[in-house]
Amino acid sequence: MEPVIFHADMDAFFVSVEELFEPSLKGKAVIVGGLPNQRGVVSAASYEARKYGVHSAMPLVTAKRLCPHAVFLPGRRDKYCEYSRKAEGIFRRFTPVVEMVSIDEAYLDFTGSERLYGAPLSVAHRLRSEVERETGLSVSIGISRTKLVSKVASDLAKPRGILWVLPSHEASLLGPLKVGKLPGVGKATEMQLRDLGVMTVADLAALGRQSLNDLFGQWGESLYCKAQGQNTAHFDFHDEPVSISNEHTFAQDTSDPEEVELTLAQLVEKAAHRLRAHRMFARTITLKLRDLHFRTVTRAASLKEPTHLDGEILDRVLQLLHRSWDCKTKIRLVGVGLSGLGYAPMQGHLFERESREKKTRLYEAADKIRGKFGFDSITSARTVK
Amino acid sequence: MELTVRKFDILREVGLTQGVIEKKNTIPILANLLMDAQGDSVQLSATDLELGIKCSCPAKIKKPGAITTPAKSFLEIIRELPDADIRIRTLENNWVQINCASASFKIVGLPKDNFPILADLTQSLVEIPARPLLSLINKTIFAIATEESRYTFNGALLLLKPLSVTMVATDGHRLAHIEKQIPLDPLNTELRTLIPKKALAELQRLLAEADEKDVVSFGKDENHLFFRLKNRLMISRMLTGQFPNHEAVLPKDNNRSVVLNREDIRSAIRRVSLLADDKSRSIRILLANNQLEVSSNNADLGEAKEVLETSYDGEPVHIGFNCQYLLDFITATEDTKISFDFKDDQSAGQMRPATEEEFRYRYIVMPMRL
Numbered sequence: 001m002e003p004v005i006f007h008a009d010m011d012a013f014f015v016s017v018e019e020l021f022e023p024s025l026k027g028k029a030v031i032v033g034g035l036p037n038q039r040g041v042v043s044a045a046s047y048e049a050r051k052y053g054v055h056s057a058m059p060l061v062t063a064k065r066l067c068p069h070a071v072f073l074p075g076r077r078d079k080y081c082e083y084s085r086k087a088e089g090i091f092r093r094f095t096p097v098v099e100m101v102s103i104d105e106a107y108l109d110f111t112g113s114e115r116l117y118g119a120p121l122s123v124a125h126r127l128r129s130e131v132e133r134e135t136g137l138s139v140s141i142g143i144s145r146t147k148l149v150s151k152v153a154s155d156l157a158k159p160r161g162i163l164w165v166l167p168s169h170e171a172s173l174l175g176p177l178k179v180g181k182l183p184g185v186g187k188a189t190e191m192q193l194r195d196l197g198v199m200t201v202a203d204l205a206a207l208g209r210q211s212l213n214d215l216f217g218q219w220g221e222s223l224y225c226k227a228q229g230q231n232t233a234h235f236d237f238h239d240e241p242v243s244i245s246n247e248h249t250f251a252q253d254t255s256d257p258e259e260v261e262l263t264l265a266q267l268v269e270k271a272a273h274r275l276r277a278h279r280m281f282a283r284t285i286t287l288k289l290r291d292l293h294f295r296t297v298t299r300a301a302s303l304k305e306p307t308h309l310d311g312e313i314l315d316r317v318l319q320l321l322h323r324s325w326d327c328k329t330k331i332r333l334v335g336v337g338l339s340g341l342g343y344a345p346m347q348g349h350l351f352e353r354e355s356r357e358k359k360t361r362l363y364e365a366a367d368k369i370r371g372k373f374g375f376d377s378i379t380s381a382r383t384v385k
Numbered sequence: 386m387e388l389t390v391r392k393f394d395i396l397r398e399v400g401l402t403q404g405v406i407e408k409k410n411t412i413p414i415l416a417n418l419l420m421d422a423q424g425d426s427v428q429l430s431a432t433d434l435e436l437g438i439k440c441s442c443p444a445k446i447k448k449p450g451a452i453t454t455p456a457k458s459f460l461e462i463i464r465e466l467p468d469a470d471i472r473i474r475t476l477e478n479n480w481v482q483i484n485c486a487s488a489s490f491k492i493v494g495l496p497k498d499n500f501p502i503l504a505d506l507t508q509s510l511v512e513i514p515a516r517p518l519l520s521l522i523n524k525t526i527f528a529i530a531t532e533e534s535r536y537t538f539n540g541a542l543l544l545l546k547p548l549s550v551t552m553v554a555t556d557g558h559r560l561a562h563i564e565k566q567i568p569l570d571p572l573n574t575e576l577r578t579l580i581p582k583k584a585l586a587e588l589q590r591l592l593a594e595a596d597e598k599d600v601v602s603f604g605k606d607e608n609h610l611f612f613r614l615k616n617r618l619m620i621s622r623m624l625t626g627q628f629p630n631h632e633a634v635l636p637k638d639n640n641r642s643v644v645l646n647r648e649d650i651r652s653a654i655r656r657v658s659l660l661a662d663d664k665s666r667s668i669r670i671l672l673a674n675n676q677l678e679v680s681s682n683n684a685d686l687g688e689a690k691e692v693l694e695t696s697y698d699g700e701p702v703h704i705g706f707n708c709q710y711l712l713d714f715i716t717a718t719e720d721t722k723i724s725f726d727f728k729d730d731q732s733a734g735q736m737r738p739a740t741e742e743e744f745r746y747r748y749i750v751m752p753m754r755l
Contacts, residue, residue: 304530346665347558347707348751350733351629 007150013104014044036064170229175202247335281306283340386450402431515595530556584621673701
């Protein structure tokens, strides 16, 4: 299936939010970032101000010189965040696969959703009009098979534009562009390339893979791919882990069962805390033991019911420990692993519902306290010497 | 040992012992069947140490004695023999010879000395009518957990009272509860017993051949349960542990009830479940406005929906279930009308036959989060 990746970029986001609260700013040169006599840089500039050469990251003083009549605003971070969340909420109504890359731009994966929404262009129009209707802000959207091309496309489409790059037309879109338009190609690379006579993306592609590799090493390989419009469609917002593990190496090898069990209890506590932070449940529990001769054994047990509770995990870990350790061999390292991760089981329980719910609430409360005061602020008595 | 038996007499008994014999046992003798010829019958025994079966069939004993033979091969041979008298005798070095008409087999045996001694039913505590007992098992056994670390869920609870017999099984997500009013002789107290799933499955086979008037003698010693039906005795290791408090989960105020035609709801669920999520097997039930809607959706495949007309016009109920759990009950019950009783979308749903005649039968299922 061909990937369908949107890059949605809010137009002059900070300035547009300011205009919502102060409509008289519309059409004026507006610069957000601070007052002109302050030290600091431009966070955002309206399209009017940009006509004078003002751009973000420019010192405020320079901006003032270029565009003396501009309205300078200090900026309201909380409002921007609020509107960013609103926009994200709308994105998520369309697809669950949304990666917010910054406060005002996101990648959306619409791969395989044609039957749900129709062609990419029509869903892009709906997305843009819903954002406008619900936030009063305008957004530009680039569509292609890769994140890189979509990002370039949304930039070309601005303001309030939609640009769909048809599959296999990536190179012809990118070719005439300045190399600096490629995401990830900064001033330094641009200068180096200019010295080589490379001005446009087409020039870059013409250099060929081998020369770029020779000149820039791995970065050259990456540049070559960028020039071809080849880039990932992979969404790394998938921060859901495949497994979670925690290990501990003893300061001195030990054969003291109490110390080993206590350490395991601490490791379980850490691992379960991370598991719950992802709102996940584990089905497989693994114990890792390394002895003084560096022999490593791992033993795993599968649960019928996935769990996220310290107690249930620790019971299994200790069972595995007693099955795989003679309490004599000195242990150098212990580890606990959780895998077979998934979201909350949907099937309800007939028995012990209350005690399960109570335990869940208890651990959630402990997690909250840890979130505020640090992991070691609260711990179960089992992990204390 | 030397004896002659009729093919069908011994075939039926040998067939009954097969379920007990462990296919992947590490102790070789447990793959064998013990034949013990005494008087005018031959007794057959098989065990996997958890469960044992003893049965017998009439035989002409020429020379009393005992031997064990590989159970699977022995059954296969008997089954293929012509319908005639079979002569079985031991030769030297534990060889066993089987002759029937013009066919002749020689198979390796093992001496009986290494075969475990199966406990005997010394005193029957109570006689349970066989047919009703079979119904009780058929209507609960499916709810027993197949794998569960808390192993008291691996069996069903048999509750014998002077005037009733009850069987309860659960896997923690659903519970089947069935009770029959029946005078039990001679019982003047309450008897609680946990029976392992494998023993129940074997009992099903034993009881399948029972007649209307047959009774099962039930007894126990410290470690074993005994069930005897005529010439057949089943011995099971006892399950120890606490069966969950099932009384507490039997719903009392599931007032949103709808009566459905068993065949209608069964085919609807079977159809809709074709597009249920592969992993969770969840389907939705929406009960409102004189309709019961069963629906499913599968992210990879699509969605399905079926509507049944009902007489229900109460508060709407929107609830999710594992479709297999519902089908298990609908398949087990024989009644043509089934009642679904709900409280709300969070609480356990109850299913039962709409009219109660022979049994009081209840099936409790926890919903799935939608």
